Amino acid sequence: MASIVRRKNAAGDITSYQVKWRDGGARTAGWQSETFDDETAAGVFRDAVNDCGQHWPPGWVKGRGYISAEQQDEDRYRFRTYAAKVIADRTGIEEHYRRACMGELERWVFPTFGECDVRSVEHFSSDTIRPWVRRLETTLVRRGGMPDGSPKMKPMSPKTIRNLHGLLSGILREAVRSEPPLRARNPCELTRLPRADDDGAEDGEDIEFLTPQEVEGLIGCMRQRQDQLLAVIAYGTGMRWGELTALAPMCVIPENGHTKLRVRRAWKKDGKGGYYIGKPKTKKSRRTLRISTTVHEALIELGVGTAAHDTLLFTGDQGQRLHYSTFHNRWERAVRKAKAAGLLPPQKNPTPHDLRHSHASALISAGHGLTYVQRRLGHESITTTNDTYGHLLPEADDDAMVTIETMLTGSRPQLRRIAG
Numbered sequence: 552m553a554s555i556v557r558r559k560n561a562a563g564d565i566t567s568y569q570v571k572w573r574d575g576g577a578r579t580a581g582w583q584s585e586t587f588d589d590e591t592a593a594g595v596f597r598d599a600v601n602d603c604g605q606h607w608p609p610g611w612v613k614g615r616g617y618i619s620a621e622q623q624d625e626d627r628y629r630f631r632t633y634a635a636k637v638i639a640d641r642t643g644i645e646e647h648y649r650r651a652c653m654g655e656l657e658r659w660v661f662p663t664f665g666e667c668d669v670r671s672v673e674h675f676s677s678d679t680i681r682p683w684v685r686r687l688e689t690t691l692v693r694r695g696g697m698p699d700g701s702p703k704m705k706p707m708s709p710k711t712i713r714n715l716h717g718l719l720s721g722i723l724r725e726a727v728r729s730e731p732p733l734r735a736r737n738p739c740e741l742t743r744l745p746r747a748d749d750d751g752a753e754d755g756e757d758i759e760f761l762t763p764q765e766v767e768g769l770i771g772c773m774r775q776r777q778d779q780l781l782a783v784i785a786y787g788t789g790m791r792w793g794e795l796t797a798l799a800p801m802c803v804i805p806e807n808g809h810t811k812l813r814v815r816r817a818w819k820k821d822g823k824g825g826y827y828i829g830k831p832k833t834k835k836s837r838r839t840l841r842i843s844t845t846v847h848e849a850l851i852e853l854g855v856g857t858a859a860h861d862t863l864l865f866t867g868d869q870g871q872r873l874h875y876s877t878f879h880n881r882w883e884r885a886v887r888k889a890k891a892a893g894l895l896p897p898q899k900n901p902t903p904h905d906l907r908h909s910h911a912s913a914l915i916s917a918g919h920g921l922t923y924v925q926r927r928l929g930h931e932s933i934t935t936t937n938d939t940y941g942h943l944l945p946e947a948d949d950d951a952m953v954t955i956e957t958m959l960t961g962s963r964p965q966l967r968r969i970a971g
Contacts, residue, residue, distance in 0.1 A: 553597045554570070555569070555593050556569045557590075558586075567586050568586070568592075570587070570593050572584075583607070585614075596611075628670055630667045630675075630722075631661050631666065633722070637721075638653055647820035647821065652718060663686075664679075669723070669733055672735075677742065680738055681742060692707050712744065713745070720739035724739075758905060759901040759905045760912040763913065766782070768889050768892070769889045770885075774885075777853075778881055780849045780853055782906060783846065784846055784849050785910075786909060788840055788927075789907045789911055790907070791907065794831055796863070797816040797828050798850075799816070799861050799862055799864060800855045800856070800858055804839075809841050811839050811840060811841050815831070816831070817831040831929065833931045879902070910927075921936050
């Protein structure tokens with residue numbers, strides 16, 4: 552049965568009256584609630600809920616009260632309402648991604664478009680979407696921290712802007728595809744977006760390709776042996792963080808006289824603030840990697856061959872999942888130490904994920920094809936591999952310069968300046 556809960560402030564004064572009930576009256580059903588300023592109104596609503604079998608009374612909209620059928624019809628075309636339904640009904644996505652989409656909408660999209668009519672060509676057009684994108688380009692967001700612990704504020708990255716624009720575009724696309732269509736076209740398709748490879752900031756988060764010598768120097772500046780071994784395996788395999796930290800002895804297998812890593816596990820968000828071990832992000836992410844002797848030795852040092860087959864190889868201090876932030880803090884200390892020792896150029900600010908990029912770059916610079924690199928990294932599309940690794944290690948440029956110089960001078964005499 553629905554009941555009334557008196558809400559009080561710190562001084563003990565009643566500030567509101569909340570009607571609470573379980574949807575449908577089932578013990579395991581979710582709690583529902585509505586808040587009122589006076590007890591009489593709360594009592595009337597409580598009785599209405601009880602009369603409706605512990606369901607919302609027909610025509611009642613949470614936070615707004617009873618509205619007409621005509622108004623209800625109009626309300627469902629408000630972008631806030633329509634977008635929430637699109638995300639809730641979307642299939643084939645994980646719950647944490649659904650929650651993330653709603654979070655991004657609430658923070659970045661609804662403040663501008665939340666009360667707009669999804670059908671309106673005035674509310675949604677190139678003239679309204681372009682200014683919104685421009686505001687995102689000038690918005691400062693937290694991206695990392697300073698050595699003293701204070702937040703580092705930078706312009707929103709082009710990748711984030713493109714993702715937010717894609718979220719808006721996907722919802723408007725549903726309006727176009729609706730039966731009958733709610734819109735004739737999707738105006739987002741006409742928007743010119745910032746380049747994904749142009750961060751827009753002087754010290755932007757571009758990919759940092761580390762040379763083998765820089766990786767070695769950085770590993771040597773790490774204090775904990777587990778961190779050193781993690782970096783060795785990350786650089787030696789190109790695995791993602793969620794895949795690395797889910798490694799267990801069961802993942803190491805002998806095959807055709809070689810030792811290989813079977814990438815079949817990864818940490819996943821459960822949509823409730825926690826994590827669980829599930830499958831990697833895509834079908835092609837589930838792969839088998841041949842590993843080098845050094846990587847194999849690092850795995851043995853971590854317990855492969857002696858520990859239980861399902862024991863995590865990388866853990867926090869209490870034996871729990873190794874949090875990225877925990878490792879990242881220690882990584883940052885090693886980066887600063889490596890710079891101070893001259894082992895890392897001052898202009899480079901690598902992240903742990905750059906070990907994956909550097910693994911790919913080293914393979915490409917040594918002449919290995921993009922298809923091989925794609926399979927090793929677990930990219931779903933070779934386009935991703937091609938677009939991401941356009942830059943190679945300095946040694947590749949050196950070889951290219953030799954080739955170009957030979958082209959210019961090796962097949963014919965050098966051009967001589969004609970005396971005037």
